[in-house]
Amino acid sequence: MNEVETKEIPFYGDTLLGVKDEDGEVWLAIRSTCIQLGFNERRARAQREKIQADKVLSKGGRNFGLLTAGGKQETFCLHETYVPLWLAKITLTKKMEEDIPNVVEKLERYQLEARDVLHREMYGTEEQKEKLHNNLGLQGEIIQLKDAVDSVTEQLKDQTERLDLVMDNMTIDTKKQSRIQKAAKERVSELLGGAHSGLYKAKGALYFANLWHQFREQFECGTYKDLSPNDFDDAMSFIQSWTYVER
Numbered sequence: 001m002n003e004v005e006t007k008e009i010p011f012y013g014d015t016l017l018g019v020k021d022e023d024g025e026v027w028l029a030i031r032s033t034c035i036q037l038g039f040n041e042r043r044a045r046a047q048r049e050k051i052q053a054d055k056v057l058s059k060g061g062r063n064f065g066l067l068t069a070g071g072k073q074e075t076f077c078l079h080e081t082y083v084p085l086w087l088a089k090i091t092l093t094k095k096m097e098e099d100i101p102n103v104v105e106k107l108e109r110y111q112l113e114a115r116d117v118l119h120r121e122m123y124g125t126e127e128q129k130e131k132l133h134n135n136l137g138l139q140g141e142i143i144q145l146k147d148a149v150d151s152v153t154e155q156l157k158d159q160t161e162r163l164d165l166v167m168d169n170m171t172i173d174t175k176k177q178s179r180i181q182k183a184a185k186e187r188v189s190e191l192l193g194g195a196h197s198g199l200y201k202a203k204g205a206l207y208f209a210n211l212w213h214q215f216r217e218q219f220e221c222g223t224y225k226d227l228s229p230n231d232f233d234d235a236m237s238f239i240q241s242w243t244y245v246e247r
Contacts, residue, residue, distance in 0.1 A: 019064050019077050027062060027077035038103035047090070048076050057086055088114045172227050180224045180232075183239045184211055191244065210244050 016036055019027040030051060034044035051057045060082030066075045078086060088111050097104045172180070185195070188207045192200040215224060218238055219231050227235055 018080070019066065019075075021064070026080040027064065028080060028083050029064075029066070029075050029077050031075065037106065038100045043096075047086075051078060051086060052076075054089075057082055057089070084114055087111070170229055171225060172229055172232055176227075176229070176232055177225050180227070180235060180239065183236055184208065184224075187211070187239050187242055207244055210247065211239070211242055213247070214242065214245065215239070 016028060016033045019029060021027065030048045031044050034047050035041075039047065051061055057078070060079040062077055062079070063074045064077050065072050087107060090107055090111075092104050092108055092111075188204060188211065189195045189200060192203060192207060194200060212224070215235070215238065216222065219227055219235060221227050224235070
């Protein structure tokens with residue numbers, strides 16, 4: 001096994017065991033790192049296995065023969081350039097938060113800082129953003145997506161205009177006609193003291209004529225039966241607040 005030397009690496013108040021190989025490259029011993037962070041043996045072993053199974057992280061792994069209290073042992077290490085990615089990919093579970101809150105706090109802080117660094121490096125400027133999108137083959141897809149959204153928006157706009165046109169040419173159904181008529185009777189009756197009052201019998205026809213005249217002028221229709229469905233709610237409000245106007 002090639003000669004190596006160990007190196008201490010500070011990490012949020014902890015000292016992690018690093019290994020410098022014959023070429024001067026620095027590696028991090030995974031088991032001892034996990035133990036230093038606060039993981040138990042089971043979780044440390046699980047992290048090593050995840051690294052070895054990961055398509056990207058496994059490319060940065062290597063075994064070294066290191067001298068320990070029990071003699072020279074094979075130690076799995078990760079190249080320093082892969083360490084930030086490994087730490088950022090550790091899933092912080094609810095169980096971990098309950099069992100090892102101090103470790104979770106450190107890793108969460110690190111992952112948030114890593115997020116900010118990555119964002120600055122990849123999305124800090126429009127040029128960086130464009131470069132990243134090009135490298136990922138996203139630029140064309142983004143443009144296509146925008147074109148698709150614009151196309152759908154235009155289609156919706158066209159359909160809305162057509163619907164408005166159809167609605168403008170439609171008239172209210174018989175049920176709404178009945179509601180209009182009922183509202184008019186109730187309003188005139190209210191203004192004249194009730195449908196059985198002498199005033200209602202004397203001036204009811206005049207009030208109805210006045211109401212429907214104002215109604216036709218307000219909604220530009222021949223009769224209330226020609227009212228557009230779009231105007232129904234406004235028409236009901238108009239009738240309910242209508243007052244007699246001398247002509």
